Amino acid sequence: MALKLDAIGKKIGPITKEYTWKDAVLYALGVGAGFADLEYCYEKDLKVIPSFGITTMYDVIPQLVAASNVNLAGILHGEQELIFHRPIPPEGKLSTEGKITNIYDKGKEKGALIIAKCETFHSNGQKLFTSIGTVFSRLDGGFGGEDAPKKEVNFPQRDPDFVIESTPFEDQPLIFRLSGDTFQLHVDAEFAKMAGFEKPIMHGLCTHGFACRSLIQSLIPGEPEKARRLACRFTKPLYPGVPIKTLIWKTGDGQALWQVVNAETDEVVIDRGVFEYGEIPKDEIRFDDRVAIVTGAGSGLGRVYALELAKRGAKVVVNDLGGARDGSGKGAKGPADKVVKKIKAAGGQAVANYDSVATIEGGENIVKTALEAFGTVDIVINNAGILRDKSFLKMEPENWQIVLDVHLNGAYNVSRPAFAVMKDKGYGRILLTTSAAGLYGNFGQTNYAAAKMGLVGLMNTLKLEGQKYDIKVNTIAPVATSRLTEDILPPDFVDKLKPELVAPLALYLVSEKCPVSGNIYNAGMGCYNRVAMVTGPGAVVGDGKEIPAAEQLVAQWEKATSLKGAKEYQNLNEPIGDILAAFAQPAEATEGSVSGFDDVSAVFDAIPGAFIADAAAGVDVVFQYNISGEGGGDWYSAIKDQTCRVESGTHEKPTCTLKMAAGDFLDMMNGKLPAMQAYTSGKLRIEGDIMKSQLIEKLFRLQT
């Protein structure tokens, strides 16, 4: 019977499992703990070994097997990854839910891989860990599916930093199986013989637990709560009683690679081990399910962003053309490849791309690389950059053009195809890279400054277009030592301006937690601040009808140009509203106008009577009102063919929607709150065609 490929996406769970401290201790004894690490075995101040998390997989795997119809005769637990979000409390109820995420075909001879990813929550409401389990099915390959993406773990070519020797007891599986894996292969001699073994074999996950203890003992002694990620591949069976060695290489800050070998034969029984550890910061920013594109990630700032994103779980497309600092030359694969290698060596996931951001095809290919390697794109950091500095008269067209092509057009070329994916999925983060040269000016950089400020304009509008789809667009102005700046920055600063000091801001702005869109930030040397464009209140010169003389403006110059009371606007409608408000006269009752309303519905009863049909020639609009609070509700007035129809409820296609609280609405309708003031103070919010809302004053005799 063939694999059921439509099992991809099939839900697993929720599977619940109650446990007490005795279950945690039983697991600890099953993986060799004892008096030497009593904190795992004694209910007083008990700490739970983080790999206890895999005991939830015993219930996940049968569901995975049933859903995928895998051939039971040939299955093995292939790989296991645990990402720890919080320490596991000593008792409670675990609830695990997930889905089958992929089924890969390694070929007829090699078999198939079925992968499930699950999240486990504790009964205290906290997410404890994410587990990703791979079942390897020897007999199900060759169905014509895609092969799994290659994951490389490159062990250092040196002796391990730690070698921990242990000898599981002959009877170890008898204890370990009580934690949930009661498969006969580990207890029944006849069954084991039928399966081709001399005797029952160790559970791979039991050896995995020994390794987890060894990693903690070597890297974070006495602090299992600092374990962050444990991943590995099971490669060879092991008989109980055979001594093992856990080999551990420290590869970076909070990162290690590991293997378990059979100490008698030197065969690797667990391979490609990755262990990450360190404080679990409160509100940690993670990118576990996210796919990020970082352009120009072969060096400087982009390299640091890519490494940091991968370290926090993102799958990263490392784009870099590998050209010269001025954008000349054919490019090279080396810079991107090196970063990908470094990410993989630390157990992360990354793929290289060598396209230029400066062409439409390049941008499309970069996004295609993300889709082909990882299936989606959640994050784009537009970072690639070059310099061609010259004073303005020496700025020949080619030097102007290439800088605009890489910086400004580059962001367009990559972000646009990515935006299409983000819009469909309803999530996205786009980061643009501007520069102090653009924000404030710098001699000899007209091309660069223009491109960098063009990006700010791109952000201002893209933030509005992305708003509905949770696509946030922000801009960073870094200062850091890199190939671009090494000969520009004063030598004293070179060491202080580490690109790593910019990364925290970039990471936050592309994370799920990012609370803002449309903002610009400076970051350098560990100092972060916001840059904004603000507009002063200005002066009204004349009455808005007669054209004032230049001298009249000069007479009010100080007031017109003062930034006292300056504001920051979020879109073009807001300053227009303020200009209109500046001309608004206090409301005066006009003859025949309606007022004196006590309740909102009375306003809508009065609207048809206040309609001025003569003013509505050729007008076809629908004004939707959403009035909140006591006495509020939804009404709309539809004006067409010089008639006005008022209905309660919501219109399907309003021209514009006016949103107000009931009290403010009554004040406005009774002439106590000028409409423009209501608008600029935020009491009146207008969505849709704001300019058409101006017609209300013309079409109705209302005191607004």
Ligand code: NAI
């Ligand atoms: P960098 O030169 O170390 O990195 C830029 C990377 O972009 C290089 O690896 C380069 O090969 C790549 N690249 C250039 N053209 C490309 C293209 N067409 N397609 C794909 N990749 C391409 O420089 P750094 O400093 O890390 O610059 C990163 C970004 O930060 C740039 O946009 C730069 O303008 C901006 N920036 C940097 C400042 C700093 O102080 N380092 C200051 C202000 C802005």
